[in-house]
Amino acid sequence: MAKPEFVYVTYVETTPDELWHALTDGNFTERYWFGARLRSDWKVGSTFEMLRSDGTISDAGKVVEFDPPRRLAYTFVNLSDKYRNEFPALATFVLEPYGKLVKLTLTHQGFAEDSRFYSGISKGWPAILSSLKSLLETGRALEIPYAALKFEN
Amino acid sequence: MSKPEFVYVTYIETTPEKLWQALTDGDLTERYWFGHRIASDWKVGSPFRFTHPQRPSPAGKVLISDPPKKLAYSWIGCTEETRDEQTSRVTFDIEPRGRVVKLTVTHDDLDERGKTLRGISEGWPMVLASLKSLLETGRPLPAAIKEELAHG
Numbered sequence: 001m002a003k004p005e006f007v008y009v010t011y012v013e014t015t016p017d018e019l020w021h022a023l024t025d026g027n028f029t030e031r032y033w034f035g036a037r038l039r040s041d042w043k044v045g046s047t048f049e050m051l052r053s054d055g056t057i058s059d060a061g062k063v064v065e066f067d068p069p070r071r072l073a074y075t076f077v078n079l080s081d082k083y084r085n086e087f088p089a090l091a092t093f094v095l096e097p098y099g100k101l102v103k104l105t106l107t108h109q110g111f112a113e114d115s116r117f118y119s120g121i122s123k124g125w126p127a128i129l130s131s132l133k134s135l136l137e138t139g140r141a142l143e144i145p146y147a148a149l150k151f152e153n
Numbered sequence: 154m155s156k157p158e159f160v161y162v163t164y165i166e167t168t169p170e171k172l173w174q175a176l177t178d179g180d181l182t183e184r185y186w187f188g189h190r191i192a193s194d195w196k197v198g199s200p201f202r203f204t205h206p207q208r209p210s211p212a213g214k215v216l217i218s219d220p221p222k223k224l225a226y227s228w229i230g231c232t233e234e235t236r237d238e239q240t241s242r243v244t245f246d247i248e249p250r251g252r253v254v255k256l257t258v259t260h261d262d263l264d265e266r267g268k269t270l271r272g273i274s275e276g277w278p279m280v281l282a283s284l285k286s287l288l289e290t291g292r293p294l295p296a297a298i299k300e301e302l303a304h305g
Contacts, residue, residue, distance in 0.1 A: 009278040010163075011294055013286065083278040100295045126162035133282070134166060138289050144164050 004118045005109040008125050011101045014136040019095055019102050020069035022132060026051070032131040032141040034124075040074070042066045048074040061088040075110075083117045093135055104129070123149045157270050158261035161277050165254050167288040169247045171222035172254050175284060176245055179204075185283040185293035193226075209233075213240065222247055228260070230269050238267040256281070270277055 004134055013145035022028050026037035030053075037051040050059040062074030072095075072145060089110040096103045106125060111118040127149060131142040165172060175181045179190035180204070189210050193201030195218045205208030213227035225244040232238075239262065246257040258277055263270045283294040 011279055011282040013294060127164055130164035130285070133285065134289055137286055138166075140166075141166055142166055143252045146252040148255070 002058075003113055004111045004115060005107065005111070006118065006122050006125060007108075008106045008129055010104050010129055010133055011098060012104060012133045012136050013101055016069035016095045016097055016102050018136060019104060020072070022136060023093055024068075032135045033128050034144075034146050037114055048076060050076065064090060065092070072094070075119060078120065083120075086112065086115060086117045089115075089117070157265055158259060159263070159265050159274050159277060160260075161258045161281060163255060163256050163281050163285055164250065165285045165288050166252065167254055168248055169254055170257060171219035171288060172247050173224070175288060176224055181287075185287040186280055187283070191255075195220075195224075201304075215242070216242065228269075232268075232272075235267065235269045235272065238264045238269050242267060249297065255256065 006078045019028050019108060022032075024040075024042060026039055030037045033068075034150045035051075036050070036058065036098055037052045037053075039048055039051055040048040042063055044063055044066055046062045046063045048085075049057050052058050056081060058092050059076045059078045061074055065073035066072050071092065071152065073092040075090050077086050077088040087110075089108060091106065094105045094107075096105075106129065108121055108125070127142075131144060135141040166293055167175075175185070177191065177193070177195055182191040186203075188208075189203040189253050191201060192201050193199055193215055195201070195215055197215050198219050199215050200212065201215055202212035208217050209231040210230040211228050213229050215224075215226050217223050217225035223244070223246055225242060228241045241260060241262045241264075244257075244259045244261075244304045246255075246259070248255045248257075258281065260273050260277065263273075279294075287293040
């Protein structure tokens with residue numbers, strides 16, 4: 001059986017620099033990422049964290065690649081008990097100019113075959129990246145109820 | 154080995170009715186589907202087809218028509234390379250989620266080694282990104298993509 005891997009491609013009417021900022025600035029991610037603030041000094045090997053609105057850390061990992069505005073990669077795993085036995089998998093963002101658009105390719109890989117975190121991120125990424133596209137194109141993020149993700153399947 | 158399928162999920166700030174219309178009205182598909190107009194009476198068993206002034210377009214039959222929740226049609230390849238591949242199937246699931254709509258596109262029954270799989274894996278993210286932009290901003294994605302598709 002193949003190891004699970006999640007790939008998502010979308011096209012956003014923006015610039016690579018703006019998309020890069022949207023992926024790495026905690027004040028910006030908070031607006032479209034279900035309230036999550038990303039925190040890191042973005043040096044390769046540095047800690048990478050996601051913070052809830054109360055300042056507690058929900059997810060953590062390390063920065064693996066930082067090549068603005070082209071490639072960003074970090075590992076992370078959710079710290080809740082549900083995923084206690086899981087190790088951080090690698091999320092890689094590739095930004096490519098595409099005429100007046102930017103093609104964004106996310107590849108999330110390195111999960112164990114029976115990873116529960118994999119099924120979580122598979123539901124989360126389409127919502128997060130849809131909201132990101134809306135925010136960059138319309139100035140408003142999507143109001144997707146977080147519960148809508150959990151109650152499926 | 155399991156048969157390949159392509160699944161894509163996106164969330165759009167719109168209503169299920171507007172999304173249904175965008176998937177079934179040729180005037181709208183022409184705007185975001187890079188010039189391809191869709192036409193059918195959308196009754197189960199009826200034919201549907203895309204038309205484009207310069208390019209070959211896919212066609213098929215309506216399999217499920219349950220507005221504004223679920224639409225499915227068979228998909229017969231449109232280029233010389235894909236015409237001989239087996240007929241595949243496209244299903245659209247439209248689900249309200251608070252103030253937005255979740256759209257799940259599933260393209261299955263694909264030839265394992267066929268060119269259709271490769272083509273649609275590139276095509277759907279573009280088409281659905283453009284559809285989302287049109288419904289949210291009133292404008293589809295600009296033409297740069299169109300040229301790329303012409304060579305694809």
